[in-house]
Amino acid sequence: MNVTARIRVWDLPTRIFHWSLAGLVAFSFVTGKIGDPWMSWHLRSGYGILTLLAFRIAWGFAGGRTARFSHFLRGPRIALEYAREALSGRYHPFAGHNPLGGWMVVVMLAALLVQACTGLFADDEIATQGPLAVKVSNAFVSRMSAWHSFNEWLVVGLATVHVAAIALYRWKLRARLAGPMVHGWVPVPPGENWPQPAMGHTGLALALLAFAAAMAYVLVVVYPAT
Amino acid sequence: MKKLAIAALVTAATALPALAQHMKLEDQVKYRRAAYDLLGLNFGSLSAMAQDKKPFDKEEAQSNADFAAMLATVPRHFFGEGTDKNTKAKPEIWTHRADFDAKMDKMVGEAQKLPAAVRSGDMAAFRKQVADVGHACKSCHDDFRAK
Numbered sequence A: 001m002n003v004t005a006r007i008r009v010w011d012l013p014t015r016i017f018h019w020s021l022a023g024l025v026a027f028s029f030v031t032g033k034i035g036d037p038w039m040s041w042h043l044r045s046g047y048g049i050l051t052l053l054a055f056r057i058a059w060g061f062a063g064g065r066t067a068r069f070s071h072f073l074r075g076p077r078i079a080l081e082y083a084r085e086a087l088s089g090r091y092h093p094f095a096g097h098n099p100l101g102g103w104m105v106v107v108m109l110a111a112l113l114v115q116a117c118t119g120l121f122a123d124d125e126i127a128t129q130g131p132l133a134v135k136v137s138n139a140f141v142s143r144m145s146a147w148h149s150f151n152e153w154l155v156v157g158l159a160t161v162h163v164a165a166i167a168l169y170r171w172k173l174r175a176r177l178a179g180p181m182v183h184g185w186v187p188v189p190p191g192e193n194w195p196q197p198a199m200g201h202t203g204l205a206l207a208l209l210a211f212a213a214a215m216a217y218v219l220v221v222v223y224p225a226t
Numbered sequence B: 001m002k003k004l005a006i007a008a009l010v011t012a013a014t015a016l017p018a019l020a021q022h023m024k025l026e027d028q029v030k031y032r033r034a035a036y037d038l039l040g041l042n043f044g045s046l047s048a049m050a051q052d053k054k055p056f057d058k059e060e061a062q063s064n065a066d067f068a069a070m071l072a073t074v075p076r077h078f079f080g081e082g083t084d085k086n087t088k089a090k091p092e093i094w095t096h097r098a099d100f101d102a103k104m105d106k107m108v109g110e111a112q113k114l115p116a117a118v119r120s121g122d123m124a125a126f127r128k129q130v131a132d133v134g135h136a137c138k139s140c141h142d143d144f145r146a147k
């Protein structure tokens, strides 16, 4: 094999996004369960998640090729076909998300967005309120708090499936997925001709992240004070 | 003025068991929620001070702590049999009464340490006491209050 038989599938912003999100979601879950005096950190972590989610949505249009929604969202028939093959042990590697994993990305992002947005309006009736709870009716606050509590288990469920799937790929299909999310590289399978996908611009990512953070700041600090 | 208010509360609180006995079930729900709301108001203020979300004002904190300690004793009298309708109180309260009462005792005990914690002027002790009360609230809400 020649030494160039590997390509970089995940650009740096996508990788940093991924592990920051994983860390903050775990931290949010733990601090939410402990409660006081960690609730103020729970909220801060939530604002971080909100920022990351806004960034990721923008990155899905402006990021590297493998990070774009248009690259990894394929029709349900293709996803089902892929699932059937994988279940029968035949594995067809992809440079980037496979058709099933692509949908999982969107479902996870959506579930986290619901979790973060309901949190903005939640009130635990002890000593913690989301920053927008003061802006809406108590009935709405009560409903959002309930959703925040129920959707939490959807988030935990999806995270479990996500990690279990990666473990299954490792043990059943002999595919390593976690490493590339750290360093970005995957080996090109023999007989395949994978071009190097375009990577996103780190400078653009920083600009988008700054914009996302500014939007979050307006939403959780500026607007509630008006 | 504050002394008077507290004295009135003390009198009211000691007369509560007798009052609650002859009360309509739906009024019991109303009063326990009112008590929790006022408790939450005072405790919320303490919690904001403990987390530096608002400046620590000793006089205000003392008043919040005195009220919280008193108000903490109120709701338990308004959980009579049959008060499980139009409420977020879970039916498990009446099937696991001992556990519910133990959590109530724990919360009342912790809340009654608040006034001394404020008086001591020791911020670390104050913060710890506020966190202990918060946990006592949460452990009951997790099990006995519907979302």
Ligand code: HEM
Binding pocket: A025, A028, A029, A030, A032, A033, A042, A043, A045, A046, A047, A049, A050, A112, A115, A116, A117, A118, A119, A120, A121, A122, A123, A124, A128, A129, A130, A131, A145, A146, A148, A149, A152, A155, B142
């Ligand atoms: C997206 C990741 C998030 C996760 C995984 C998460 C998780 C949790 C958990 C586990 C609890 C404890 C609820 C329980 O005891 O069952 C909680 C409560 C709470 N969270 Fe979040 N949360 C997230 C985001 C947010 C955000 C963005 C905010 C607001 C800025 C927020 C505000 C709150 C509030 C106010 C509560 C107390 C509400 C209640 O107990 O009903 N959370 N969250």
